[in-house]
Amino acid sequence: DKPGAIILLDVNTTTPLTIVPGFMPVMQPQWPAGIGGQYSYWDDDVKAYVISESQQRGLFLCGSPVAQQMAAPPAHMFADNPIQFKIDIKPREAKNNFIPIVIAGSPVNTKYDSVKVLYNNLLGNIETLYKKNCEYYENLRNSTVEVITPDEKLNLAFEYGKVALNNLMVNNSTLGNGLVAGYGLSGGGGRPGFAWFFGGDAFINSLAMNSYGDYSTVRSALEFTQKWQRQDDFPIRKKSRDEKNIDVGKMSHELSQSDGLIDWWNDYHYGYNHADTSPWYLAAMGDYFRKTGDVEFIKKSWKSIVQAYNWSKSKDSNGDGLMDLKGAGLGVLEFGALVKIFNDNYTQSLWTQGIKEVNLMAKYTGDKEIEKETEILFPKAQQALEKIFWIDDLGFYSFGAAEDGKQVRDKNIYSSASILFGLMNNGRSVSTIEKFNESDMVTDWGVRNLSNKSSMYEPTNYNYGTIWPFTSYFIGAAQFYAHFNLQGLETVRKTAQHAFDYGLGIVPEVFSGDINTKLGEAYHDQGFSVSGYVFPMIRGLIGLEVDALNNKITFSPKIPADWKFLKVHNVNVGGAIVNLDLANENGRMELLAKKISGRNIQIEFSPDLPLGTESNSMHVNGQLVKPEMIHHKQAEQLKIILDLEEESSVVLMYKPSVSVFLQDHSTPIGDTNEGLKIISQNLDGKKLTVHCEGKPNKDYELGIMNYELVKSISGAELKDGKLIVNIPGTGNDFLKHEIAVEVR
Template sequence: MSDLACQRRTSAALALLAGLLCLLLIVGVRPRDAEGRAQSGAADVAVPRFPLRADRHQLDRPTHDGAFFDVIGRRSALFGYEHRSIEAWIYPLKILDDFSLSFRLEGYPVEIQGSDIMASIRARPESTTLTYAHAAFRVEQIMFAPIDEQGVVVLLDVESVLPLTITASFRPRLRLMWPATSMTSSIGWDAGAHVYTLSEETGRYAGVIGCPYARDISVMPYQEEPRDVPNRFVIEVAPDLLRTRRIPIVIAGSVEGRAAARLAHDRIVRSVQTQYERTADHYEALERETIAVTTPDDRLNTAFEWAKVGLDKGVATNPLLGTGLLAGFRTSGESERPGFAWFFGRDALWTTLATNAEGDFATTRTALAFLRRFQRADGKIPHEISQSAPLVSWFDRYPYPWASADATPLYVIAHADYWRASGDREFLDQAWPSVVSAYRFSAATDTDGNGLIENTNVGHGWVEGGALYPPHEEMYLQGLWVAASHAVADLAAVMNDSSLASTAAAAAERARGAMERAYWQPDRGFYAFATALPRSSAAQAEAGPNRARRQDRLDALRDARLIDEDTVLPAVPLWFGTARDDRAQSEIDHLGAAAIATDWGQRLLSNSSALYDPLSYHYGSVWPLFTGWTAMGAYRYGRPHVGYQALMANALLTFPGALGYVTELLSGDFATPFGRSSHHQIWS
């Protein structure tokens, strides 16, 4: 070959090389991991150590083994227990559970379990942080649910004196909330994008779990009998990057397929700081735009602010149902429902009395409009709506949606309370036909014309089962009926329906008189629990303490027409001011005495009753809701000492358990929540 030809070929090769270099500069060269795989997008989505909000109501304490915590947005949530694992939900799907972290230091071959070194928890309205503390490193696990995104974020803030490898472990689930049928899910790993994708046979439901620094190390038993083994990924990040960055783990999901779930994941992972700021802004606005209290007791002030946050966390958007109020939260365990994270009618309606009082009118409108959408043609309000209800014949084939009698009069009461608080005539005009329909449904349940509305053939009142079930006419229900009749009388006057106003006012007075005659026990100084119809056989006592004594009492009640038990339920008519003053004072003596009042709240049933069982859901447990009823009733009738004792009992429950939130129920004998309790109960 001639020298000229060689020069031409060399020039051509150099030109080609220069062109390739230019192309690489244009499209970029991705760094590669230790195994030669591209770290796709890691640099693009690095999350700086942006400042977290300093909230004056921030709560900090050492972790308590088994204490519940949650991180909740409108569309998603994380639920877990301190020193245990976490589960993730993107409504109505459980994406994963058994999520945990472990750590390995360079040159130190022992794997350190995060549960062993979890040291403290910090709760802010917008986020929850768990801190892992070791002699060689400190890791903060900052968790938040973007306020209106189909995903949750876990940020790892790492400081270490040695190179540190973090291993995340989880079990993919992709399960719908009960009662919809769970699918057979599959999981795939995209090494280039650093994401797992969960999918199922229909292609409708999907989840994505991603971390831009993740490397999958799962061992899947492909050639073995199927086993439920966790997936695992490791995070290995250069120490110099950790000084200025946080490591994001994003969990997303969708009921519209894999592409939608992936879009949600990508949108969140590329806007983590923006999502955090937007969520924090929401809670700052909630504090700023709703009522605040300042008292000499900082514990009460802080509990009040956290109560507002706790209520707001109940607002949920389900892509199949819309936006309403959920009832409460806990982990789902081996079930497909995380506590009471469904749309419960009476829970939402009791809660609106609080949102009205604090000035959060948007939440009240949302809750009431949601229930109106599902009101039955005859006016009855649903008791509960599963988050998977549209996927099954929920309203036709299941007994739960119409199980209660109390949601319907509460619906009427809630609308009147909203009107008095807001003066929102436009909303009243929209809701009025629905309110009238609900009122007329309840009125029609007084089938014997005695002025008392009935549980029989309608639904349970407060007590849903067990020894005292079924009642015929609960005292609790009559308190609601008197208040609902007054409510309709007031609203009908606003709507210029004088006939309905006078009819409802007369019904209220008639029901008030009937209630006094039916339930008051003059020789004992309290209102009885309920009337009853004769039973074909005695109720059977549940297993538990003093079962024989309880069975003797049930045998004696077999033919009783009045269940003359001393309970907390008369606090409801006291709340609404519907009891005679002298009798109310005597009833408050009972509500404030040690047989019903504990240091941590009010028992449903007096512990002097032969039916009392401190471990029973209905016959001895303490509910913060009952305690709130007692506080309201006592203050209404000028008994501030009883009211304050109940108020503070509830306020102090904000701190020891689910930090910032109040549980559903506790033992009647010990200040300890039930294992089955929803540890963040909205109406509590």
């Protein structure tokens, strides 16, 4: 909570040592603001360089109490080379002490003496500040959902992800406290990329943060975005009294942190250039409301919510119930052949979800008019989605359609947004996900935004062929929604692996579609890239949904057959804290639900089991019960509802079946797409067929559970408890393949 940074050097040396820290000062505010007249000098009183500009609107200090000045910098400009100081270290001193380097900054127009006080304050309280930081992140971990799985790397990625998302909160002394989109170097051009306040990114990330219960941060972020919602004469001023503003209620897309030094809203045209930000706001507000039951905040925000709803609704130019991009702004794409397409599946799905959320919130605010209107509008919009986007001969939902109804026939990952929210026909959703599981979309480090069979495909094109970890948010959650659980886990794992390649918990913005490497233009630390694995992990793989309005937890784990346990702790539902412990031995699954504090709640326990699994019995707290059995194309599911007062147990005894699972492996940076792709499975009587794709004459390994039940196999060899798959053929392209397993 201070504008400063402390670096502690832990030095181990047996001889005298000199360390020379150096840095290139960039005394510039964020683009598009700029200042001249920068200078630097050494202040020997604090053993630090002072960096400022002629009007001293901003300045910072960088130094160390044991530093010595080296060459003096130019008096009225910055040097072309790094500014350096030296630290002489004796072995005995190094053994018992850290060597501090301190950086102290300032809000705009802070006097030098105040920054000097801050510098000395940081220096004099290093241990206190260190402990305070540790306590902060320990509290973040202990007050939000904790997930423990057999996959230790995934557990760690999740914890690092929580830290990365929480670190997006920035308190700008001029603008307030909100979520920025990420962090990275501005480079020579000066534009920081995403260290700005982006409305859409805040809403996207809020759903991931809600998933693990960081509700206070989400509320602060949502409140911040409301400050910049378009009003009749604010923040963009009218050019004349008679000018008509048709964008009242539109949510801001982006805000430079230099607003205050410049007139961002009136002198630049970027603030409101996206259409999808406003329906995202509605979806985010509704999600927060369901997770928290915070009626007070929704009532306080109702005018803002209705304004965003009315603005979005006004962009329905043909009366089909869907907002379109005509006159509304950009959708998910920002350039190229499909930019500003009339019907954008992504934006229109968000709008349809927004209608549903507004209907829910209207019931609690008492707005009967909006409640009735949205009850009529929601099914109308849903029907329009089906009519506009389903491509019958191809068997998947289209990305978009022109005003005359002509559909985009290339596979595009953003179609999965409608499936994630459960808006589409179930059978068609399954068909779409099955098509998206193929190797033209799926790689070993994520999912392409566009099929590599498309004529528009270019592996380094920002919108037409690259891999954004962000899109795993949609396709990963959609895969789990449609019970493609093997594929959903692969999407989560392949995205989460990036959190260890570029800095712990840091996931870059965009990767090549052909090689596992981030692009040169990729923003280094992108928040919604982290959400790309956190969101589907919690809501899909773990299957955790909190409904504070109804005092209910839904726990629908979709874990692989080889996982023997799953622990989900610190689940907050309306102030009640609950721990969920799942044990899964072959033939026996047990859930132990324990209320740690708070009121009594209800739990819906609805785990997925492999195809062909049969339930023998289920006991809740020792009493025999009969669960609801649901057969899906890719999994079997059981469902039971129980009341939790203090502690409850559910014991399921089942007849196991043969099931396969993918072996986890990380993909090194620089690798190409080589891994086996599981497209789908189907069970016909005693025959389990696994549809997959792989490269010819390459040995792939598949895990298999209960292989002793195998009667015969074709398309693979059972060896040492594993399936070895070798696909015959020539060339280096992926080939379709089937593995057929006859079960005893």
